[in-house]
């Protein structure tokens with residue numbers, strides 16, 4: 502039974518978010534964990550401010566639901582989901598810094614460098630990035646060693662120079678030299694798409710899926726990743742900053758080319774519908790088990806924050 506007014510997707514998103522937040526609160530407390538010397542309390546407070554501050558937790562949801570297709574949405578998947586949220590949160594903390602996007606508000610609250618200071622924000626991001634890999638590689642993550650190495654390698658690729666950080670570098674360059682359409686798509690597939698693709702592929706790795714299913718989940722992740730970015734670009738044009746908890750109108754102000762600025766709002770909405778249909782087709786072989794992942798594609802394409 503679902504609560505009146507809430508879909509099963511919304512309830513599951515909330516439940517998965519609560520589970521990942523509980524785990525992150527425990528892991529990111531001031532108490533040093535086995536093998537650590539100490540945990541500086543101001544740095545830990547900055548880290549918690551960067552992570553435990555009300556994100557939608559979409560990437561953890563995608564890890565857990567992709568793993569659920571293979572009956573593997575247990576404690577190991579939750580640790581991988583938490584690790585991915587650490588990387589995503591680090592990217593936001595660093596993206597908000599004065600040297601990057603120079604934002605004051607994130608998730609409706611002061612950004613980490615605003616609440617603490619720049620050094621704390623840099624170190625909080627660095628700490629989250631390294632901790633993510635410890636979380637997956639640790640023997641406490643109950644997966645065999647090959648699965649843990651496969652996840653660490655795939656996450657490093659998604660977050661690194663051929664993925665998110667490389668995409669961020671291209672994005673900064675794009676303010677000076679406008680890329681063409683193929684350049685914008687490539688940049689976005691790296692900057693935001695790569696982590697989302699990893700989220701979906703990770704579920705297949707955790708569930709020990711065969712290579713065909715792993716590829717299918719990765720392709721679903723790519724479609725959803727592009728939809729995510731298109732929806733973000735659309736919100737930048739159409740939403741009110743108070744409603745989405747971060748600044749809007751930034752792309753136009755920075756003279757940044759996006760698919761929305763190239764093709765307009767209606768074209769973008771049609772593209773989003775096409776991407777949702779593509780994502781749903783890719784999930785067809787999983788039948789009923791994939792209902793929530795199909796809902797997720799629609800939610801991501803139609804989101805208002």
Ligand code: GRG
Nearest residue numbers: 556557558559592595596608666669692693733
């Ligand atoms: C600084 C290394 C480095 C990388 C930054 C992803 C990224 C690269 C920057 C984020 C900038 C940005 C706002 C991109 C638009 C898409 C995006 C990632 C939005 C935020 O993700 P949501 O909507 O946020 O999932 P919540 O707060 O719900 O987690």
